[in-house]
Amino acid sequence: MTITGAPINRVDAWAKVSGAARYSAEHPVADVAHAVLVTSTIPSGRVLSIDDSAAREVPGVLLVMTHENALRLPPKMKDGKLQPPIGRRLTLLQEDDVYYNNQPIAVVVADTFERAREAGARLRIEYERKPAVLDFEQAKQSVHPPEKVLTEETDTKRGDLQAGLLAGSARIDVTYTTPVESHNPLETHATIAQWDGDRLTLYDSTQYMKGVQRIVASIFDIPPENVTAICPYVGGGFGSKGSVWSHVVLAAMAAKQLGRPVKLSLDRNQMFGPVGSRPNTEQRMRMAALSDGRMTASSHDTIAYTSMIEDWIEPCGLVTRMMYESPNQETSHRLARMHLGTPTFMRAPGEATGSYAQDCAIDELAYELHMDPLDLRLKNYTERDPGKDLPFSSKSLRQCYEIGAERFGWRDRNPQPRSMRQGHKLVGWGMATASYPTNRSPAECSATLTPDGTALFRSGTQDLGTGTYTVMTQVAADALGVPVDRVRFELGNSQMPEAPVSGGSTTVASVAPAVQAAGKALRLKLLGIAAADERSPLFGATADQVGVDAASDGGELYLLADPARREAMQAIAARHDGPVEVTAKAEPGDEKQKYSMHSFGAVFVEVTVDEDLGEIRVPRVVGVYGVGKLMNEKTGYSQLMGGIVWGIGLALFEETLIDQREGRAVNGNLAEYHVPTNADIQAIDVQIVDEDDPHVNPLGAKGIGEIGITGVGAAIANAVFHATGKRVRDLPITLDKLL
Ligand code: MOS
Numbered sequence: 001m002t003i004t005g006a007p008i009n010r011v012d013a014w015a016k017v018s019g020a021a022r023y024s025a026e027h028p029v030a031d032v033a034h035a036v037l038v039t040s041t042i043p044s045g046r047v048l049s050i051d052d053s054a055a056r057e058v059p060g061v062l063l064v065m066t067h068e069n070a071l072r073l074p075p076k077m078k079d080g081k082l083q084p085p086i087g088r089r090l091t092l093l094q095e096d097d098v099y100y101n102n103q104p105i106a107v108v109v110a111d112t113f114e115r116a117r118e119a120g121a122r123l124r125i126e127y128e129r130k131p132a133v134l135d136f137e138q139a140k141q142s143v144h145p146p147e148k149v150l151t152e153e154t155d156t157k158r159g160d161l162q163a164g165l166l167a168g169s170a171r172i173d174v175t176y177t178t179p180v181e182s183h184n185p186l187e188t189h190a191t192i193a194q195w196d197g198d199r200l201t202l203y204d205s206t207q208y209m210k211g212v213q214r215i216v217a218s219i220f221d222i223p224p225e226n227v228t229a230i231c232p233y234v235g236g237g238f239g240s241k242g243s244v245w246s247h248v249v250l251a252a253m254a255a256k257q258l259g260r261p262v263k264l265s266l267d268r269n270q271m272f273g274p275v276g277s278r279p280n281t282e283q284r285m286r287m288a289a290l291s292d293g294r295m296t297a298s299s300h301d302t303i304a305y306t307s308m309i310e311d312w313i314e315p316c317g318l319v320t321r322m323m324y325e326s327p328n329q330e331t332s333h334r335l336a337r338m339h340l341g342t343p344t345f346m347r348a349p350g351e352a353t354g355s356y357a358q359d360c361a362i363d364e365l366a367y368e369l370h371m372d373p374l375d376l377r378l379k380n381y382t383e384r385d386p387g388k389d390l391p392f393s394s395k396s397l398r399q400c401y402e403i404g405a406e407r408f409g410w411r412d413r414n415p416q417p418r419s420m421r422q423g424h425k426l427v428g429w430g431m432a433t434a435s436y437p438t439n440r441s442p443a444e445c446s447a448t449l450t451p452d453g454t455a456l457f458r459s460g461t462q463d464l465g466t467g468t469y470t471v472m473t474q475v476a477a478d479a480l481g482v483p484v485d486r487v488r489f490e491l492g493n494s495q496m497p498e499a500p501v502s503g504g505s506t507t508v509a510s511v512a513p514a515v516q517a518a519g520k521a522l523r524l525k526l527l528g529i530a531a532a533d534e535r536s537p538l539f540g541a542t543a544d545q546v547g548v549d550a551a552s553d554g555g556e557l558y559l560l561a562d563p564a565r566r567e568a569m570q571a572i573a574a575r576h577d578g579p580v581e582v583t584a585k586a587e588p589g590d591e592k593q594k595y596s597m598h599s600f601g602a603v604f605v606e607v608t609v610d611e612d613l614g615e616i617r618v619p620r621v622v623g624v625y626g627v628g629k630l631m632n633e634k635t636g637y638s639q640l641m642g643g644i645v646w647g648i649g650l651a652l653f654e655e656t657l658i659d660q661r662e663g664r665a666v667n668g669n670l671a672e673y674h675v676p677t678n679a680d681i682q683a684i685d686v687q688i689v690d691e692d693d694p695h696v697n698p699l700g701a702k703g704i705g706e707i708g709i710t711g712v713g714a715a716i717a718n719a720v721f722h723a724t725g726k727r728v729r730d731l732p733i734t735l736d737k738l739l
Contacts, residue, residue, distance in 0.1 A: 003484055004474045004699070007634035011489070012233075012469045021233045024205040025190040025265045032192060033062055034113040035254055035264040036120040037247055038106035039274065040098045043339040043663030044132035044308075047096045047105055047125060055119040060111035063258050064123070067093045067105070071253045074221040088342060089310040090246040091274075092219075092253070098127065099308045100341045101663040102273030104246045107254050109262055132339040134663045136280060139336035140303050146313040146335055150350075154313075155332045156321055156387065161286075164297025164328025168288025170368035171297075176285065176357040176729045178713075179655040180305070181278040182271055182665065183346055184673060187235025189245065189275055193252040194261035199226045204248055206231050207241040207462055208501035213494040215244045216252060232492030234464045239345030241464075242503040245275045272656060272665035272673075276344030279304040279314050281353050285361035287326075293371050293379035298326040300358065306335040307342040314343065315350030319435060319710075320358050321387030322596060324380040329387075339663050345503060347643070348706035351436050352650060352713065356731065359432035359714030364727065373718065374401060374410060374431060385596030393595035394693035396626030397433065400602040403687055404431070404624040408604035417725035425608040428723025434601035434625065434711035438702045439506045442587035444497035445514040447476070447522040449580045453554045453570035455480055457489045457518060460496035461511045466705060467635030468507055474632060475512045475699065479519025481548030482555035482569070489515070497583055505599075505703030508631055510586075513698045517584035523548065525582050527557060530572045537565040538572075591695050599702045601625035603644070603711040607719040614735030616720060618648055620683040621712070626691040628702035636704055640686045643708015649676045650709060651716035652732050 015021040040047075052064040070093035091103050098105070106123060110116035133139050145154045165171055192203040200220070206212050212229040234241065247264055255262040266275065286299040300320040306312050317331035346352070366373035381398065384391050405411060413429045414420060420427040445459040457476045463469050472489040480487065490496070500510050527546055530538035538546065541559055549556045549566065558566035573580045591597070604622040609615070623644050630636040653674035657666045667673045693700045713731060720738070721727050728737045 002478050004478050004631055005629065005633065006474070007632060008470065008474065008484060010467060010470045010635065011473050023187050023233050023235055024192065024203045024231060025263060027192055027203040029192050029194055029261045032261040032263050033109050033111060033258060034116045035107050035109045035251060035262045036116045037104050037250065037264060037266060037270060038108060038120045038123055039270060040101055040103045040105050042098055042127050042129055043101040043134060045098050045127050045129040047098060048128050049126045050106060051124040054122040054124065055108060058110065058115050058119040058122065060115040061108065061119045062111065063109040063254060065093060065107040065254050065257060067096050070094065071257050073219060088243045088245060090249060092246055092249055100273055100339050102270065102341065104250060104274055107250050107264070109254050109258060132663055133337060134339060134658060134660050136305060136336065136338065139305060139338045140282070143303055143334035143336050146311045146333060149313055149315045149318065149333050152318060157330045159328030161297055161299055161328050161330045165286060165288045167296040169291045170365060171288035172361060172364045172368060173286045174361060174364060174729060176283045176360060178281045178353045178356060178731045180280045180658060181346060181654045182656045182673060183238045183240035183276065184271055184670060184675065185236025185238055188266045188268060188271055189241065189247060190265040191248045191251040192261060192263045193255040195255055198222055200252055201228045201230065202248065202252065203230050205234055205241055207234065207237040207464060207503055209460055209462065209494040210498060211501060212244050212248060216249060219249055220252070229494040230492060231462060234462055237464045238347050239349060239503060240276050242345055242501050243276065247274065268670060269668040272668035273341035276342060277656060278346035278349065279306065279343035281314050281316055283316055283357035285357050287361050287365050289365055289369060291369065293369055293376045295324055295326045295380045297328040298324065299330045300354070301332045303334045303336055305338045305340060305343065307340055308337055310342045311335055312343045314353055316354030316357065319351050319354040322385040322598070323358065323433065323435065325382040325386055326380070340658065347646060348436055348709045351706065351710040355432065355435065355710045356713035356717065359711060360717050360729070363430065363714070363718040363721065372415065374405060377401070377433060388596045390594065390596040393591065393597045393695035394626070394628065394691055395600055396689045396691045397600035397602065399689045400600060400624040400626055403689065404602040404604050404622050407685060407687065408622040410604055417722055422608065424611050426611055426723040428607045428609065428719040428721065430715045430718030430722055431602065431604045432711040432714035432718065434603055434623070434707050436505055436599050436703070436707035436710055438509060438597035438599060438696050439504050440509040440588045440697050441500035441506060442585065443499045443510045443514040444583060444585045445511065445518040446497050446581060446583040447518040449522065449569060449573040453486065455482060455487050455522065457487065457515055458496045459491055459499045459511050459514060460494055461491045461499035461507055462502040463491060464502055466639050467632060470635055471508060471631040472512065472515050475515045476519050479516040480523055480555065481550050483550055486554050505705035508699070508701045509697045509703050512701060513586035514584055516698060517586050518582055521582040521584045522580070525580055526569050526572045529576045529580065530557060530567055533575050536572065536575065537567050595695050597696050599625065599627045599707045601707055601711065603715040605715040605719045607716060607723055609720060609723045609738060614738040616652055616733060616735065618682060618716065620685065622685045623708070624687040624689065625707060626689045627704050627707065628691050628693045628696055629700040630688050631701055637686050639704050640708040641684050643706065644684050644712055645676050645681055647709045647712020648680065648716065650731065651713045655732050
């Protein structure tokens, strides 16, 4: 029996739909006080004074915390800069400087939320203004390289780019731009902080409880075991909740100062600045190819904004280093400082934006060569990662292209732009390549057989709403050999065994092997108990002589040679003094030294463009992916489909518009920050190719959190060109850019 991979329903579905699932701001904490964050209204300068006299007239106000009276933190920790990028440079009211608009400058606490909000609005703040850099064109006059691009080099060079460009019979040199985007999960960031002496409990909406625990402990200079982070449910994170931002620490500071638990939820507008963004990018692509399509050169040079206080780079060029067999190549990443909040990870950071530039450039090159863009990709297909000079651990991209082209009907395409129409609508077909790296971190899991016969597994990981509870339950059931209803998987508390950040599409790859190891260890431990007890039917048995009967109630161990000799796990546990408990650890080996590991996929898109109005619609998308072993056909397909939906948003809707005078997002709300809604989404056909990868991790699962958004931007932009003959190199492709 294997339940892993089966399309079982979410084990947390009932809790979700009934409202029983508690999100961070919903945990009942006795005597909790309500805080609001007050943020700057200028982009650069200094807070001269904060007059709180009007605020204090609001009944129930308990604390107005500003840089003048805030708890002094141990000096080495005053800005929280510990281990970028997870530990960020924070603004913790230790100084009066303002580096961006919407930066935290005060916390107001009252007995109700409404009173706190009213009091916050009554603060009179005087600033000294300083000049601000808010124009990217101006900012990029002075750029600097980041230290690293994730763990990779900032710049790379292979062969001779100039010679390669000259050798081609067709070449392009084009620049693409993508806008600032802001994370907008339904649940905004929220923290409840509760002190008990020098012990701190944080109910925090986070993708990384262990990070919250360690970083907050360091800032207050207390042992990590004194801090407990609790987060059983996350209402979406998308990378924004992978870091500990200022409000988490500020809530804890206010609670300490007040001697009372404090709840602090960011409002929707505060999602636009103090908790990261996807930075805008400018990506120059150069490519050349021989007349048969063989690429002779490629380059990818990225400039992105970063804040005045920290370096964070959108790693756009990584996908170009590994995707095509280009012998002469250069890539680079540069940063331009602006008075904006520090950017951060947003779903497929680098790949979402970098694949847009790379796969539009390939499309442009294909038109120069009078070649089909899929054929051009196949011509430069590689089984080795040319950047790392390593074989891929597995790569099913060729099958993805084939299946996708077949399902979409790609070969019926007339390559001529403006050649296809339906009435007054132009029709365009475009395609692109999807990819995302496969990574893994060490993780631990405990397993114990409870008196009611349920096996309880625990790991300090997170469920961002994507299915961690469900797939870990499946893996645990298979490893132990029992039905899923005999397993409970718990997460969401930093006191549980070690687990990494739920980012980089690594939760399954990292935690599932630990869950699997714990299930196997628990089974062995039970067998050991039975084998050592002469009253057990399994007395004297060894592991290789024993099987598990999952069909029996709750799982029975039996002797392979004599199936009548059997005993239920629960009965075995009863022979043991105290709970039967194990903890297992799983960690990566040296596979990264031997293989380049990525998921791949192919995306085909049809768009229609209203010739008079410029309105773009996306009637159908076909996405075919090789992602190793899919852990749950239902949640997995949903996650890939969700990624495609976001890709449609990236291509057509999303953009944080910054006011050039004040540096504030002018569309900092869900009404004006456009994301796709049901009316924007039509047919999405997700397909998975069978892919066996023994190298990535024991489960062979590659991670599907991020690949879905990649490739979609380019496929849509390419389809829009095919429909209209107009090449829009600036996302999002809004109708004004077509008219
Ligand atoms: Mo993801 S952007 O690594 O949460």
